[in-house]
Amino acid sequence: MKPTQKSTRTAIRVALVAVYIGLGGFLFVSFRGHTLLVDNHDTEFLTAPDMIMASVDKGERLAFFNGDRDRFAVRGRNVRIRIEFSDGKPTFEETISLPFKDDMYLLSIPKLLNNEPCLEPFNTASEPRAEEEEPIPAAEEFMLE
Numbered sequence: 738m739k740p741t742q743k744s745t746r747t748a749i750r751v752a753l754v755a756v757y758i759g760l761g762g763f764l765f766v767s768f769r770g771h772t773l774l775v776d777n778h779d780t781e782f783l784t785a786p787d788m789i790m791a792s793v794d795k796g797e798r799l800a801f802f803n804g805d806r807d808r809f810a811v812r813g814r815n816v817r818i819r820i821e822f823s824d825g826k827p828t829f830e831e832t833i834s835l836p837f838k839d840d841m842y843l844l845s846i847p848k849l850l851n852n853e854p855c856l857e858p859f860n861t862a863s864e865p866r867a868e869e870e871e872p873i874p875a876a877e878e879f880m881l882e
Contacts, residue, residue, distance in 0.1 A: 834857075
């Protein structure tokens with residue numbers, strides 16, 4: 738049974754649509770942007786380094802003192818962190834994989850340096866206000882006589 742020209746064209750069109758959808762999904766997952774907050778604060782059990790130079794994905798090197806925080810815009814899931822110490826310790830390099838779920842993550846440098854889980858989602862949404870105890874005054878109270 739010989740395929741007709743119409744069925745061949747339909748099969749090619751369906752295959753092209755599937756390829757475009759697959760390519761779009763791949764590009765979306767591979768090049769999705771995230772915001773990475775690099776945090777050099779002391780934690781409950783760990784002390785942050787006093788002065789370091791940090792760069793993310795071979796980007797600009799920034800100086801971080803104890804208590805500093807800065808943000809980096811990154812693309813993709815795998816992020817390379819490079820930390821250079823001012824006191825002569827060897828350079829620390831690590832590649833971390835960002836989860837796909839959230840847009841913004843907080844990276845703790847002291848936890849990263851001690852091989853602890855260092856990445857946590859960071860939400861910027863504020864908490865809803867608690868309802869006020871005082872009732873709203875009625876309109877009659879504001880009327881001028």
